[in-house]
Amino acid sequence: MAEQINFVFKTLHWTTSRKLINEMFIKEGISISVGADVKSFLPLGSPQENKLALLEVYMQKRSIGERTAQALCDGIKHCGIDAEIGNDAVRFPPTTLLIVVGAKPNHALETTLKELGPPPSPTPFRGGMAGANREAIPEQKPDAGENRPQ
Numbered sequence: 001m002a003e004q005i006n007f008v009f010k011t012l013h014w015t016t017s018r019k020l021i022n023e024m025f026i027k028e029g030i031s032i033s034v035g036a037d038v039k040s041f042l043p044l045g046s047p048q049e050n051k052l053a054l055l056e057v058y059m060q061k062r063s064i065g066e067r068t069a070q071a072l073c074d075g076i077k078h079c080g081i082d083a084e085i086g087n088d089a090v091r092f093p094p095t096t097l098l099i100v101v102g103a104k105p106n107h108a109l110e111t112t113l114k115e116l117g118p119p120p121s122p123t124p125f126r127g128g129m130a131g132a133n134r135e136a137i138p139e140q141k142p143d144a145g146e147n148r149p150q
Helices: 002-011 048-078 107-116
Strands: 030-034 083-085 097-101
Touching: 002 097, 030 048, 048 083, 048 097
Parallel strands: 030 083
Antiparallel strands: 030 097
């Protein structure tokens, strides 16, 4: 899915890149976030009158980013794929969309699990070595009379 989204962006001549992160933190479905780094438009030492003009430009770019993210989200949802607008991408300028693609949710499985009710409680562990999940298997003796429990 990420490669298909990338294909669309490349076709539009948009710049794309990939950032590897720990996949344990990626939730299911697709999340689209808009950049929100105000500092990218307000460099330190800017005169106050320039800051107001730059802030206005920032707000315009942010608005375009939000509409673009919503259009992308709606298009993905229209294809039957889970997508949502995520939290602000605070480390990116408003001209950047951060798209996180997670595993495809399995709604049929989720529904079935809900219908089955809560999972049963675990069976208590009895016997064997403490803290282990193995039990020794006694050797079978060739003489049937010797196989009686001791």
